Amino acid sequence: MEYGIGLVGCGTVGQGFLEILHRKGDYLRDVLDFEARVVAISDKHKGSLMVPEGIDIPAVLGVLSRGGNLAEYPKSGPDRAEALDPLDMIEGTEADIIAELTYTDIKTAEPATSYIRKALRMGKHVVTSNKGPAALHYRELRDLARKNDRQFRIEGTVMSGTPVFHLVESGLAGNEIREVKGILNGTTNFILSKMETDGMEYVDALALAQKLGYAEADPTADVEGFDALAKIVILSNVLLGGPLGTDEVSRTGISAITKADVDAARADGFRYKLIGRAKKDGGKITAGVSPQKLPLSDPLAGVMGARNALSFETDLMGQVTVQGAGAGKIETGFSILSDILAIHNCRRG
């Protein structure tokens, strides 16, 4: 089965996705009966492309890796259009699926939400790794998708391609999820790990994380817990039945934790982790993000470095925990493929 795919945004995640599509094309076709043509790309900074017969992925990745504009893409033809705004691209493309891959704005969720609404109204499936629309408008967008008999899928919003929603949808279907609890931010977990295993002070561990590219120059979103908070809101709205607003989640970051705190906890057999948690109690969800001292026997205590993990408390299966990457070009690119394959699996039945 063949799908036309349009990309809105073609930064790290988009390029990771394209790289996977190219590397795995034969396998996907032969084993999963899945073929994709990337028929359109529109990126605010990198220009746009419309190629109904499907782009040459290495050529596009070549242009982008040189820092070039998509207008430099070597192919041309009568159907080719240039410099299309994402909304115009969505309007004009015959893509079946739009991958919305612009940067997260957790305060406004724009312009991503406008792109997603437009695509769903045009009868296209939407997959995204953007936390903004998923955190602020999940229910509206899911309902809009259903109304149009299309899917709105967001695997990459929580732990990049490490299966969270896929796991619950397929492997845990039939379970009620009562609580989620996890290490949902790799930067802070890297910092806390370094403070314990290498005896670093917070500021030094943060500087190392910045040097290695785990933390931004302004690390606030990570270290003060805003990123984990957005993920807890998404998990609450998708898995616990929501609705939960971002202002309903308590939040404490890790910037006040000292090496002395970490050492003292360690001496008592505990380990500091930044834990995001949401629990359903009757009809109400209580949720928060804060540093917690976990006993070493906790499945989350052994999760070290930049890795993420999430535990689900279920009625039939008790506690189930998944651990894996929480970020990365290929890993988040894979989340996009993973969501598209879920759409494919529904269609081929």
Add this chain to the structure above:
Amino acid sequence: MEYGIGLVGCGTVGQGFLEILHRKGDYLRDVLDFEARVVAISDKHKGSLMVPEGIDIPAVLGVLSRGGNLAEYPKSGPDRAEALDPLDMIEGTEADIIAELTYTDIKTAEPATSYIRKALRMGKHVVTSNKGPAALHYRELRDLARKNDRQFRIEGTVMSGTPVFHLVESGLAGNEIREVKGILNGTTNFILSKMETDGMEYVDALALAQKLGYAEADPTADVEGFDALAKIVILSNVLLGGPLGTDEVSRTGISAITKADVDAARADGFRYKLIGRAKKDGGKITAGVSPQKLPLSDPLAGVMGARNALSFETDLMGQVTVQGAGAGKIETGFSILSDILAIHNCRRG
């Protein structure tokens, strides 16, 4: 959508499955559009039942909990038959799906394999938690299922209902699995955990496991690694492309491990775990089961008590680990529902 289900074997797993079907019936219908009638049961020791309109689950569970024979089931009617051998039941029932739930015989995989072959040839889907057929005849049974356009599903054979095959099929689809490595036997993990956390000698920890029902009176299958070996063979054949025979897996159990070994490892920052492992190298699979000293930073090192966990090494997502229950009446019963829901998801498309 409604399905007729026939059970071959109605011991702990079968009764766990029936209990879940009863408890979750409304939810499954309302949320997942899934309805099941259990139309036939045949158990070598507990008798048989054919009720085309669907059994009354509480009534059957009542009979079984009193240690009674299925012949005592209070309903009767013209279509009811009694004392049917499983093969005759499979022949006579209009069930769409057969759940094969008899006990594992890892040497012969019988009579389960005969039941499964019969059911697939009759055009029925088969789901099973029985390790015998999955370990010894996976490829044959999978191919037979495909030939008949039916499914042969085995989620419960490795970690009860904790998602293993569902996780790979949906959440990791598109990845190549290069290696699997896990704690696949709860009894031995319980014993090793007790030796470390409670300072028990092996024999005392084993006696406690027996007292609590984690270990059989003859604990050989668990403590000498045969159970984990069967699971490694299943994983190799399903996820690494097999074929791998049970005689191609090296095996060492935990019975020679002493408290002194455990303490010495602990002092060095390591923890003993019985690890099953299979790795694809070119076209060849190497596999083994043995006690290993893991650094505490290994995701498997933190898995304590009777819990199980499995790590997948993948080409796109790196290492992904899932942790959860590895046994239990409801947990294994859920694996059966989980496989049936996968068949349902394929049909409703």
